Every structure is written in structure tokens, then in C-alpha cells.
Amino acid sequence: MSPDFLNLIEVILNGLMAGIMYALVALGFVLIFKASGIFNYAQGVMALFAALTLVGFQTGQVPFAHLINAIFGTNVHHWGDGMNTFLAILLTMGVMILFAWLVERFVLKHLVNQEPIILFMATIGLAFFMEGFGDLMWGADIKNMDVGLPSGGSFWWEDVTKTWAAEGAEYYGMYIDVLDVWAAGIAILLVIALTLFSQYTKTGRALRAVADDHQAALTVGISLRSIWVVVWSIAGFVALVAGIMWGSKSGVQFSLSLIALKALPVLILGGFTSIPGAIIGGLIIGVGEKLFEYTIGGMIGGATENWFAYVLALFFLMFRPQGLFGERIIERV
Amino acid sequence: MSASADRAAKIGDTMLEVKDITLSFGGVKALTDISFDIKEGEIRAIIGPNGAGKSSMLNVISGFYHPQQGEVWFNGKKRGPMKPYQVARQGIARTFQNIALFKGMSTLDNLMTGRMTQMKTNLFWQAIWKGPAEKEELEHRERVEHIIDFLGIQAIRKTPVGRLPYGMQKRVELGRALAAEAKLLLLDEPMAGMNLEEKEDMCRFVLDVNDEFGTTIALIEHDMGVVMDLSDRVVVLDYGQKLADGTPDEVRSNQAVIDAYLGVSHD
Amino acid sequence: MFYREAGDFKTSYASDQQTFPIKLDRYFVWGVLAIAFLVIPFVINDYWEKSVLVPFLVWAMAALGLNILTGYCGQVSLGTGGFMAVGAYACYKLMVAFPEMNMFLVVILAGLITAMVGIAFGLPSLRIKGFYLAVATLAAQFFLVWLFNKVPWFYNYSASGQISAPERTVFDIAVTGPNAPPWATYLFCLILVVVFAYVARNLTRGRTGRSWMAIRDMDIAAEIIGVPPLQAKLSAFAISSFYIGMSGAMFFAIYLGSAEPTEAFGIDKSFLVLFMVIVGGLGSILGSFLGAAFMILIPVLLKNIMVGVLGWPADLAAHIEFLLIGALIMIFLIAEPHGLAQLWRVTKEKLRLWPFPH
Amino acid sequence: MENKANTFPKLLIANAQRFANRPAIREKEFGVWQTWSWVQMRDEIFALANGLAAMGFKRGDKLAIIGANRPRLYWGMCAAQCLGGIPVPVYQDSVASEMQYVLDHAEVRFVLAEDQEQVDKSLEIRENCPSMQQIIYDDTRGLRDYDAGILHDFAAVQEKGRAFAKDKPDYLQQEIDKGTGSDVGIYLYTSGTTGKPKGVVMTNDNIIITSRNSIAFDKLTEHEEILSYLPMAWVGDHIFSYGQAYVAGFCVNCPESEATVHTDLREIGPTYYFAPPRLFENILTTVTIRMQDAGKLKQKMFNYFMDVARKTGIDMLEGRALSFKDKMLYKLGNFLVYAPLKNTMGFSRVRLAYTAGEAIGPEIFDFFRSLGINVKQLYGQTESSVFITMQPDGEIYADTVGVPAPEVEIKINDDREVMYRSPGVFHSYYKNEEATRETKNAEGWVYTGDAGFFADNGQLKIIDRAKDVGKFNDGSMFAPKYIENKLKFFPHIREVVTFGDAKDHCTAFINIDLEAVGNWAERNNVPYASYQELAGHVEVYKMMLESVEQVNSDLAADPMLSNSQIHRFLILHKELDPDDGELTRTRKVRRRIIAEKYDVLIAALYSDVKDCYVKTEVTFEDGRKGAIEATLNIQDAKTFTPVVQQEAA
């Protein structure tokens, strides 16, 4: 195989990996949209918040240290050496559940039956709020996310692929980030877990019922409100996973919240209501944008990834206005 | 009633004719080889049990559904493929089974929207407002006010239609269709869900419209009493096929119709 | 409470359909305009101009534009930032190419150019609806910004890709550049905004506006009763983009003076304008102004209170500002999902019925 | 310039010159107030008059006018007068039989009907009214398919008239010139509490001179705006919306429909307003009820400022000196409460309002006056062209009805009956010499039929219908209306009928006010399915008992009336209704009819039974008849021993 061809494969492979990272974020959106029709823009900030909290617990930061110091003139930073990663993840999950409950109690409850765009805006408000709150709680400095996941290019894969190249060609092997592979594995586990959850638990079935038909679910006595808490908790968990993955790549900081923007084209491509859609949409976007950047991007000046994802999604939508996996829209009068 | 003799004199030539219409959705046939005509000045009823394809028929006439087979002739000309709004421009207005008013607008605006097809000023003059746009707007307002008066809905003129009770909404929807000053008015279950008094009102309006403006009306209705009283001719559909076509009396005595209606208890 | 409507009756449709049918409202509006045109220009200073009034006017224009598209026609767009960029770059190219051109004309031409781009990006709306369309408009946002960043022709091949507005005049009074007096830039924006708010009002109350609202409320029924969807949607996109383009031109030429696409016209601008429209009130001209005022003034207000009055550290204040704005938005949406304009309407209704509760 | 024209057509011509493009009449139609200037109105009327002439309308012919207050109907009046004809306005809600009597009695040849409904009625009685030849209708709706033989579209008649005017351009002017002040101008049929309606014949002078005098008395100008919402057949409307309007030249506004009168009132904001006491009472009831839904704070504020108004409002209105603090407080109250309240009621611009026809509750009267609305009382009747007494500014009292109007002489005869003589005194009853003689004596004095006297303040005080004033068995005076009015001032009581003449003591029927009591029920979670059920509710009885006992204690304080305390009462299961003949069209109680109809109940009131079964025939709105039955509770009320007045004199 020629190096050019191998490079192409490498681009596609890495595109797939990137796509999984996008899908991780998109998953949270889909969960909430399916269950409550809310387009939760705060999903990105939730990932940031979860990651901040996790790191905060891990390193033993005192929450609101800056505020406390400012008010009381004290000088507190840390309360100890931090804690075990696993424990920190559990605690963070607790925080995310609490958060889900608070959101339901103080926001969603009051916005039942509002127009989708109003709910969407409310989640942007929520995003603002959490951004401020997260920074206030844990500080705005860049934190290092280390949960023990390996990262860096895989030597083994490099060596294996080196041999694929045609004899004598200058080829250094194919690159793949171990972290991405882990992320892919975790994403698959996550999807399996979610599927099992929704298939085999009572709550999960209630969840699906709500997703299918709000009214019907209400009439058979499913409490919409507790379902929302559950859904937001799960979305919080997905956000935590996404936060860990992205945080491991770039450190935990404000910019983490912007990953939401990477998830949007994935969403429209896959359809707002489909979990497989989110995964496959992510893969298509990932591969598409990397391929475009690799093949054409260079010719037109590069940095095309941001918009190409959207244009690609738009292109798909022209043929399927409800997304690849969205429910078909039937027009009636 | 001597009225029927008067009425007969009013009815003119064929205005709209559908020929061998077949419509299917993904293999499911909604209409099969339907043909009938509507004559100028008459009140034409389309009846049939639920799912008979009545609304589909209206949708075909108003250009929302495009049948796989068959032709629609209007005013003596065969109609080519058309968008619904082009059909509206030709002079076909309609109401909907489930009220399809513009909920965010007032009664007045809904009726004014009905006159969309008649308004002409371009964007520029509209932006300036003073001048042709205002003049046109006021002219049309006057026409609409007469319809408001006709329907007796003065008191809700500026009320957003979303806040109106059901019966009133139906009336406003009729008003919106009337505002178009169409030659042919399609009414999809204009009396569905109304109480007796509202039905009587609506019947009166339908007759008055036909009388005063000479508008041709095609309507779908479940209430047999209403249909038999109102209409000049009735076409009966069942499972997408035409069962009968004729005057109310003819239809009433048609065995196929009787069977269909006995088979399906009508609601 | 303030209303004395008895005797304020209408003898013609023209007076019945005027924008402010109630006399008191008319007086109020004339009063506000009188202050805006006759008082403020004489007392304005740099701070009020650059921090409060000009940004308010610029954003009000953008909000008007988006409200036409989203509020009146029901098409959610997140491409506002991109369209503002088109306006800004069109304005820049025009300013450089025709130095003698009157700035009003420049801004309006910039708007027209944006309108054409808007039509192009509005085409998908014929097939795509709702959030799908919203996200699809992001394609416009990102593509346009990338384009202006990438193609040197747009920024006249300057080293950094920044564009800066040279000094341009209206009747020999500088309205752009550092030497433009505050009153001149303010009046320039005010005139544009007032005139085009009036135009927006005219468009929304007439045939076009009704066709938009019909599409918004029930698109299929609208088409069947004779509203051509293509024309309605594209005209909404065109006019919306026209306003947003003018806003972008003003934003760049009058307000900032220089800009670079990624930072000045980013996605956050799209969200900001959408916020204004929603907080202000969808489908309301007044709402556009109220929303712009809210979103522009509240942060300034909060900052001034926390840093200026209370003397908190800037970073704490900044975090709390975020938190409060987010909370305020949520509180607002909960309290009045139809926005400030609705709040205003309700209050007005209450005042009209005063002392009765309903 | 004083307008000396002596007929309405002449006034019209003069006004068309003098006021030219000032609005003469408006009507809310098609969403806006369609306006006609004096010139336009003249042209319209002339076109109609010519049209009538073309159709053969001759001097002395009668034109019946049937319908709600609409410009074209008012024009019909004047058009008929142009040709020396006589307009005969008919109550629009009268049933066919009533209408037939009037049309037949007046020998009407032409009918001007408002719409299909009135045309239908006219056609229905056609066979029994041989004189009726032509029907002209205003609203074409639904009349398209009617036999066109005798039916004419108003516009078509005008069209005909315009053609006629081309033919005979001078005809109309000649006819108008022939008219004089002493000509008969109009027949006004009184509804009459008993018997058949009487056609009151009024000359042009009657109306025009009375209008002129009253205008001078109250300094009305051509700038007034008035809302015409009372029946055109009623003398009051004829004076206010026609006589005074033509003489003063002010603008008459016709509401869109009966249902929108309140909105229309609010929009027009009249400067000159008339309403019977009942209407003012209804407004006050509505205000009270609507304020009950207000928040605590707002209610407090409202009540506080209403107290302020009660204390200082009337002084403020009448321009008496007040302390600075009171003035400021009132001004604040005006900003916060009074002015907005007037605005919502449509009274912001009212310079002058009149009430008459019945006694008005002092609280109601003071309520409006304290808000700064210049409500005054007058006393009058059809036969006097309304004005007998009027209250001059600054001398306004709730319990007296004013001083004699200009050029009116008043005397009280030995039977305590009020008599008057004035230029407004009617010509005669049409085709009823006997009744004319009974009412108007040879010197021109007219018997009002009301008992009254001049009070200390120099104003006339009316107690009751002279014939209704009776005596208890012990010989003391029984003035039923006086007692009834006292009870009716309670917001939850709509109507009262008392009995006592030739009895030992006083008893009463009470009609609850459905709006007020219904609202109370809602507030107190009292469930009810019907009027009847609500009326019979124990709690409602309790409420009424309280009111009755309060009135009793009031009455006990009055030596003349202490015997009139109500011993027993019941709450009627149905509303007294003009359709059932229990009330007149102007909602006056028809005692005799009620006494006949409910004799069982009266008997029960004067026995000691606790309840009583009754079955009553009722007429529904659509004219169908039915019967309702009920068993009514009878309630004993506490009475008080008369208080002996100990005046230190």
C-alpha cells in the first residue's frame, strides 16, 4: 500500500476517533431531548462543571475558596491531599444528581409546556449560570485532568502499520491516540449500559415511555418530574464521562464548555432523538471533517473543520430534513 | 320547500371536475378512481364514514396532495401540477377539519391573511406604508369588516384567536376563507364539535354565503341532517371509493350508502 | 392608571390601525423620541456613547432583524453573527472603495448585500424546520466567519486580517473613525434605527408581516390559503439579513472602528441576539428594543454595581455576573416566557384597567 | 347666534350652515366610528325625504321607526318631518302584538325598520295593519330573497330620492317651509304601567322650546358628545339625542350593538350623559365586585381613597373651600383611583350627567358625585317633554329632584299630587280625548300622578305614585316605593315589591341581584345550579334578612313611616321580567299585575305559614312560554319599636 493511501486510512481512523468524542457530548443532548423535548445547550457546561468538580475533589480543593477568602480575608486553598479517583468520581456523580434535581426543582418545573425555543433559551441561561457558578466554586485556572487513562500515540500500532507500506516508501506508521481508543471503548460501554438500562430497568422503561408519548406516559401514572430528574442525572453522568475524556486532552478549563458546539452538527445529522444517530452522526462528522481538511482543506487555507461539520450536516438535512435517524415528519392538515 | 326550485335556477355550469383521482400513501390507497363534479353556485356535500378519504379529496382539490392518477379540471381547464398557494390564487378557499387558524394573530389579522391572494403592493411601498400600501390595507380592511359584520364577530375583532372558544374559532376560520372571496369554498367539517345552536348559526352562514355571494361550496360534514338540508348534491365516499352521487333524496335511498352507514355506525 | 382612553375613539381605519392607537402611548413615544433626538445629543459623552447608547442601538437593530425572522416568521436562526460579519465586511469594502459615499448609503448598501447572502442561506429553510434549521444556520455562521478570515481580499490584504474603519462622513460630519464626535455617531445610529424600526413595523403590520406570521403559526394552512412559502420565508430571511447586515456595518464602522471576524462576529453574538429577541419578546418590535436594552445594559449595570459600587474583586464580580445573568435569564423565562414586551403589554393592560385587577 | 328655527328640518338646514363639517352623528359600524357631518347628514336626510316623497309619503302620513339607535333611523324621523309627516318610534323589543297595536293605532303608512328581525315582525302584522303600505329597511342582511313588493332598501329609497330631487328640486324646500312650530312633530307611545299604550302627541314647539330651555339651563354647547343607547321611542332619547342635539348642534353617537354599549361608552367618553338610576347602581355594583378581586394592598388603597372622596369629593366638585391637605389628598386620590375609575367607566369627559325616572340611592348618587362626576337629578315625564324640575349646579341633593325647569310652573294639589304647566306640555293623547282631559285640565295643568312636596331646600321631593300611596289599616301612610327603594339600594337586591295597603303591616317580595349574589356565592363556595336555587339558599335568605332588618331599623326612626317596617318577606324564585308583564319596559314595577299573579304568595305572607308553593308562567327570550314552579320560604323579620324623636326645639 502506498503511503498516501495509508495516510488516508489514518485520517479516517482518527476521524472515527474524533467522531466518538463528539458523539460522547451529543449523547447527553439526545438523552434529554428524547425525554423532555429540551434542547439542552448547557450540556457542554455540564461537562465542564463535572470535570471541574472531579478535579476539585481529586486534588482536595476547597470549593468557593476565592469567595471565602475575599469575604473573610482568609487564605484557604486545599483541605488536604485530595482523594482517590474512584471516590471522586462517585462524589462527582452525586453532585451531578443533586444538580439534576435542582434544575428540575427550580427551572424545568416552572417551564412545563413552554415552547421548545423558550426551553432552549432557559438552558442557555443555565449554561451561563453554571459557568459562573463553576468558576466561582473551583476557580478559573487551568486544571490537569488525570484519572489514570493512558494517552499518546500507540507504538504498537505504529510498528504494525509501518510494515503495511510498500517496500522502500518513506512511511512512519499509522498514528492513533491511546486515549482516543480508550474513549471509544468507554463510549461503547456507555451506550451498552444505557441500552441495558433502558431495556431492563423499570425506570428505563418509563423513560422510553415518556420519550414515545408524554401524554400517554402521564396517564399511566409515570411521574414526569422524577423522570426528568433521572434523565438529567444520566445526562450529567454522560457529561462527566465527556468531561473526563476532553479534560484529559486539553486540561479542565472554560474552553471545555465549547465542545457543545462540536456536538451540534452531530445532532442534526443523527437526529435529535436517536442514540445510534448520535454515534453514527458523530462518526460521519468526525471522518467527514478530517477527510475534508486533509484532502481539500489545505488548498483553501485550512481550519475548515468548524464550518465543514455544519455544512456536511446541512447537506444531509437537505435530503432528510429530520436527520438520518430522526422520526419522519409527516405533514397533515 | 319552494326554496329548492329557486336554488335550481341558481346552479350553473360545471365549475370543478375531478376525473379518476387515485391517491396513495406509500402503497396505502386513500382514493381510488374518484370522479365527480361541482357546479357553479351549488352546495356540494362530500360524506362518508371516518377514513373514507373525504379530507384527502379536499386536499387533492386544494393542491396539497398530488394524486398519482387523475385530473382536476377547474373553470373548464385542466389543472397542471400546482402548489397549494397557486390553487388558492385561482379562487379556491377552504377551512380545515382541525382548526388551522394562525393562533398568534387577532381575528382581524386572520381574516386579512385570507385576503393575501388579492393584495398586491410590493415590499418597497409596504416599507414606506404611507401611500399605496396603506390605501390597499384600508380597502381590504373595509372588505374584511363587512365579513366580520356578516359573521357577527365584531366583539372579538382584535382578540388573538388562540383565546377564543372553539365555536368562535370555527366561525373565524370560515371568515378567513370568505375573506378570500373565492369562487369555490371548501369546508372541511365546518360543524364538527359544535352544539346545536352553533350548528344552526353555521348552517345559516353557509346558506347565506351561498345566497348572498353566490359562492360555490363543497363541504364535508358528518351530521346527516345538516348535509341533507344544506346540500344540492351529495357524493358519498367509502374506503376511498365513490359509493354514490346525487341529490340528497337519491343518496338517502341508495342501498350501498345505507349499507355503508349501517355497517359503520356514524358518529 | 395613566390611561384616559374615554373619548379616544377612532373614526377611520387609518386611525384605528395606527401603531399606537392609544393617545397616551403616542405622546409617550413622541416624548421618548424627542428626548432621544433633542436632548441626548447635547449631553452625551464618550462613555455613554461607546458603552451604552451606540451598542444598544446597534444591537437593537440586530434584534429587530432577528425578530423578523424568528419572532415573526418562526424560523430560528443562529447565524446572526455571520450575517453581521457580511454587513461589516461589505461596509468595509464599500468604505474603502468609495470614500466619498455617504455613510447612510454605505450602511444601507451593506444591508442589501447581506440580504442577498441571507437569501442564499435561507434556501434550506424550505425543507428544514425547527431546531434542525437552527443548527443548520450555524453553517452560515461558521462558514462566513471562516471565509472572511481566510480570503485576504475581504480585509484588503492587511497583515493581521483586521479591518479598521477609516474616517467617513455624513454631510461633512465624521461618523466613523476616532475623531467622530459622540453625538454624531449616536445620531447616525439613532436615525437608522428609528427609521428602520418604523419600516419593520410597516412590514410586519401589512401583507408581508401577515404572511410571515401565517407561516410561523401554521405553515401548511398558510400555504393552502394562498401564502407562498418560498416567498414568505425568503423575504423574511432577506429582510432579517438586511437589518442584521446594517447592524453589523454599524457595529464595525461606528461602534468598534475595527474588527476581526472570529472575535467580533463569533457564535456568541448569534446567541446574544437570540437572547435579546427572546428576552425581549418574539414577534414584537418593542421587544427587540427591550431585549437589546436588557442584554446590553444589565451586564454593564451588574459590573458597575459589583465592582464600582461594592468594590468586589474584578474576577469574582465577573463570575458572579455570569451567574446572575444566567439566573436572570431563567427567572425571566419562568416569569414571562413571552418576554419583556409581553410583560409590558400585561402591565399596560393592567394600567388601562386600573384600579380593577382584570 | 340664537337658533330660531321652529321645526327640525329648519334646524337641520341652519345647523348644516352653522356647524357645516362638525360631526353630527356617529355610529360604530365595521369597527370604527363612521361619522357624518351636519352637511352630510342634511344631504342624507334630504335624499331620504325626497325618496319618501317619491314613494308617495304625504303631509300628515306617519312613519313608524322600529329599531335600535341608528343614524338612518334618526334620519328617518327628520325626513318624515321634512314632508310634514309624523314619525312614530316604536320600542324595538316589543313583541309583534304590541307593535301591531301601536302601528294600527297610529295609522302608520310607512315603516322604517332596522333589520330582518323588525321587517319580519312588520310583515307578520301586515294583515292586521291595513294602513301599512311600505317598509323601508336599513340592514339588507338576509333580506335578499324577500318579496320586494313593499320592501325597500334604504339606500335604494335615497337613490330614488336623489332622482326625485333632480326632477323636482324645489319640492322638498317648499314642504319644509310649510312646517311650523305648532305642527305635530311626533307621536311617542308611552309604555304605560297599565292598559294599552297611549300615543302622546308632541308639537315641534314642545320639543324645541323645551330643548332650548334645558340647554340654556345647563349651558350645553355644540361640543357635547352623547351616546344614544336608550330606546328611540322613549321621550328621553327623543329629547337628548334628537331635540337637544338639533338645537344645540352636538354630536350623537350610536353604539355598535346592545352588547357593546359599555365598550362604546368607554370609547366615546360622552360629555353629556343620561342614565336611569338602575344603570348607575349597576355600575357601582360592578365596581364593587371587580374590586373584590384586587390584591389586598390595592383594595386598601382603593377603600382609603374612596373614604377620602366620600369626605371631600362632593365639596371638591362643588368648588367649596377645602384645606390644602384635603385638596392634595383628593388630587392624589384622583390620580390613583377616581380618574382611572372614571376612565374605565367611560366617564372621564362627562361634564353633565342626569338621572331620573326613579329615586336614586343616596350612596350611589354620592359615589358618582364624589368621584367628580357631575350627576344631577331631574324629574319629568313624557307628557312634559321630560323636564319638570332640574337641579341647578351647586344645589344637588339625593332625595329631592330639583327646582322647576325654565318656564315650568308647578303646584301641589290637595291630594299631594304634583301638577305642572309648561311650553313642553303635550298636545294630546292621540285618538284619546278622554285620557287627554283626565290628564290635562282646561288651564293646561297636567297631573303627574306622583305624590310629592317641596322640601326645605326649595326642591321638589317625590314620594311615590299618587295612586300607589295607600294606608295601613291603622290609617298611617304606606308609600311602597319609598320602602322598596330603601331596600333596592342594597347591591344584592335587584327588585322589591312591598304590600301593605289596607293591611295591618308591611310585607315584601324580593328579587336578588344575580350578578352580586352570584359573585358572593362564588366567593363563599356556595354551589348553585340555577337562579331559583340561589334565590332559595338559606345563606341568601340570611343576607336578605339582615338588609330587611336594617331597613326596618331605619324606618323605625321616621315617625311618618315607622309603621311601614317589613314584617315578613320572601325571595322570588324568578326575576321579574317585562316579557312577563311584571315590569314595564322601563323596568317599573307593575303592582297590579304582580298582585294578581302572585296572590297565593301574598296570602301566604299574611298568614303564618313557613313556605308556599307557586307555579308561574314565564316567557322565554325567544317568545316561547313555559312554567316554573317552586316552593318558597317565607321569612319573618325583626321589627323595631318606633323611636320617639326628642328634638330640642
Place this chain on the structure above:
Amino acid sequence: MKFKAITAALVTAGVLATSAPAALADLVFPMLSYRTGPYGPNGTEFADGYADYFTLLNERDGGIGGVKVATPECETAYNTQKGVECYESTKGDGALVYQPLSTGITYQLIPKATADGIPIHSMGYGRTSAANGKVFSHVFNYPGNYWDAASIIVKHLSDVSDGDLKGKKITLVYHNSAYGKEPIRTLEELAKKHGYELSLLPVDHPGQEQKSQWLQIRRDRPDFVMMWGWGVMNQVAIKEATNIRFPMDKFVGVWWSGSENDVMPAGDAANGYKAVTFHGVGDDYPVFADIKKHVQDAGKAAGDGSNVGSVLYNRGMYAAMLAAEAAATAQKMHDTQEITAAQMRDGMENLKIDAARLEALGLPGFAPEINVSCADHGGPGLGAIQQWDAKAKEWKLITEFTGSDREVIDPLIAEDSAAFAAENKIEERDCS
């Protein structure tokens, strides 16, 4: 209700008008800082350094020349509009010099501040050609600009390549914005001169996803990678570089891509990463003892005090020091303690800091000597290369402060400033 509304309106108007409180002190150095948003972590460190140094002067010396210093802080969030608002709200309080800390805001302020007569010190950022004092009378970007940085990096690369870059491949990874594009033209000029092959890889804001760029680098195998990044882009780039095992000592960043924040997330793998700098690193200078004593221990530190000694903190402190020195110069020149913005500008234009002065300030050898003049607002344009020691978690200077290639840069500056002058109809000042 009306009164309430009016009162509310008045209060609102009042608060809107209230800017940061007018300083009680006479020397006002507004801080347009950003502690939030995507670049907040970096902005915080700089702002802390800037504030702490002035606090030190107030506490230790009683201000500058006996006059207290005030540093009203205004949060810009790296947002140009907020920057403009901050400028407008603080300029009325007697602001002496602005340090916008954002290329975007600097561009914004150049014409405005010039019109208002207030100097701008865009230290190592902003508009490079502002170094030409003849055109930009009120803008200073000493002690170095991007083009200097680019030239110094190229020089260093040349040094490590034994003085010959011919045929070498150099890739520039840059923030796709005005800031990131700044060095391109210089690098292209230098490429002509040195004969290396330049390829450009833009990264869009915010720069979390750079897989494509780094795969590209991996395929191209350039000899060196240069980086013009800011914020999260730096961290991701360094991380990705370690992932593809690009040799870190061949990876050189500009001075805004060389802080602790940028290298920490990559952990040990970032060892050897280089960046150019125009001042010293670490807290091994006497002045830090003073800061600890007078500022930190006194509880007067800006922020949480955890950043002292970091690269960006030092840079903030250095900026404050330069401002203070310029103010002192102005005081001397105009013989007044309470200087105006115009006098401040003169002070900046005549700023001279030699080694002795640096030593006196407690910063011996911290930075090269500075000698600003009327024509040259760009300072010496000297820079050194610093390298990250991941074990010690500290930066180390590995070269002396060396100069840039004036031969290439000066014409570029002349050209660009001339274009600006032409566009804005500015007459060149006479600086002779």
C-alpha cells in the same frame, strides 16, 4: 407606580454612569484584565502580576515619586466590546496608560486612544508596526514585538541547526486570528533569506481539536514547529505534539505560548518545550521578597496569590514596572508629581532602563536594557529562549537576550505603518 418607575430609571442611569470608582490616588493605571472566559486562566496571572507590583510600590515606596497609584480593574473577558466599554468607563478617571492585553482590543483602541491622547502600551502584542513612533505617536510595544519574536526564534533554530536553515522545513501552527497571523509575513521574508520551507497550519478558536493539524505535522515531518497560540490552543497543541512524539526541543512557541499553564497538562512529556521570552523567569529575584513581604503577607495580593513567579505573572509585573518607570521618567521630565496622560506619553517615549536601574529595582538581569525614542516605540526587540524543565516544573533561560533581524523587520514595519498612515491620513512625525 410612576414614581417608582422614575426612581428606578434614575438609579439605573446613575449606576450605569458610575464607572469604577474614581481613584483617590493621583496616578491611575487602569487594568483591562480578563479573569473569565476562554483565556481567563492566562489573563488572571498577568493581571495579578500587574496589580501586585503597583501594590508593592504603594506599600513599600508610598507610590511613584510619593504619589499613590491606583489600578482600577475592568474585566474584558478578552472581548473587544467589553474592552471598549472598559476603556471608555475608565479613561475619564485620569488614566495614564492602557495595557489592553489583547491584540483585538489594542487594534480597537489605537485610534481612539490616539484621539484621546492617552498612550497604549501593548507589550509584546498588538499591532507590530506600532513600533514606528513616527506614525503611532501614542502606541508603544516595547520591549519587543511579534516580528522580533519570529526573527529571534528563527535565529535560534538556525543556531541549533549549526547556522544553516537551508532546505529545512518549518511549520507554523497559529491561532487563526489577527494575533496568530502577525508573524506570517516576517517568516515568509525570513524564509526567503534563510532558504527554509515554511508551511502554515491555522487552528480555529478555541482550538480544542487539533488532530488534523498534528497528523499533518506527523506526515510532513517538519524539522521545527513554531507556535503562535493562546489559551487552550497551547495546551492541546503541546499535548498533541507529545502524542505524536514530536521532539519537544524542536517545538518553539512565541512568548504567549510559553507559560506554565501551557505545558502542565502535558505532564512530563512536555519536557524540553521551548518558547521565546523578553524577560526573565522564575522568582529568584530580590523583588519577590519584597512582594512577599509587602503584598502577599500583608494580604493585599490580587487574586489568590498562587501565581507569583509564573511566566505570565512576571510579565504582568514587568509591564507594571515599565509603566511605573515611565511615570517616574515623566515626573522628572515635567517636574511634577501629578502627571497627565500626555506627560506619561513623554515619559514612555523617553524611557531608559539600564542594567543598574534593573538591579536597583530588585530585578537584576531580568530583562534587556530599554531605550525608547521618538521614532522607535518598539524597544530593543531582544529576546531569549526559555525551555521547560518538566521535572523541576520550571522554565529556564537557555540563551542570552539576543536581537532580531532588523534588516528584515525594519522595512516591514516601515511598510505596514506607512500603509496605516496612508489609510488614516496621518502625517509622520518629525523625530529628528
